[in-house]
Amino acid sequence: MSDDLISAMANLEEDKAISIVREKILSGETAFQIVEQCRKGVEIVGKRYSEGSYYLSDLIMSEAILKEVMDIIEPHFPQNGTDSNGTKVIIGTIEGDIHDLGKNIVIYLLRSSGYQVYDLGVDVPPEKFIEAIKETGAKIVGVCVLLTFCIGYVKKLVDLLEETGLKDEVTVVVGGYPVDKLVKEYTGADYVSNDGVKALDMFGSISKEIS
């Protein structure tokens, strides 16, 4: 994987990043490959921020560049529409957290594969997920979390699902940068993923299982 886009994103070189993205599309790189390189670039932005060499304004800048890139590459994602049976999915970023770029990518991928997605937005309290499950009858719940101190709210959501007797009715998939096996164990979620493209296959298997 070439590093030019990763470093342009990491160094917040907006014009350079955009022109590299356009070149990559022309040379046949897929939208998936481009997203992954951008994700790696903003991961470096995050590292520099936590080390103190970047500021909040730099995080905001990385968001702006990533949004521009998404506008360019969105039409280049494949439109599958085949393996989902129109399965309903509820998705939202958990309470306390407003990061939504990754969630929006996942929503885009799901919709272009034929899923019926209900986007609850950001900073969503566990209770609101429960209401939405009852209203829509969705059997898959996607939860996005990037802030580690919000992972407790994901656990609260899974606990609430247990309490309301809905846990066996739905499959909970948690996604986001810090998500790993430990988060799965701690929260009681069914699946975790920090890669939106791989998550699409996961949604495909879940959809087949429940239909």
Ligand code: B12
């Ligand atoms: C951009 C950014 C912001 C933007 C967010 C803009 C937006 N609309 O989302 C802004 C500037 C607003 C922001 C604010 C803050 N941020 Co911020 N931010 C980032 C940054 C640099 C990139 C995040 C991103 O968009 N990545 C790109 C996307 C594509 O990747 P992704 O989210 O991982 O998504 C992929 C997968 O995870 C997966 N996925 C994502 N969601 C889902 C959901 C499901 C269901 C599935 C299956 C898969 C899936 O698919 C995606 C595609 O592969 C990260 C650094 C990092 N390493 O992530 C810090 C980071 C997340 N932020 C951080 C912090 C601290 C903050 C602030 C607290 C800063 C502050 N002092 O105010 C605030 C918090 C605001 C809040 N209450 O949420 C920390 C969190 C540290 C921690 N341990 O919790 C990070 C890690 C930076 C750091 N290293 O310190 N941030």
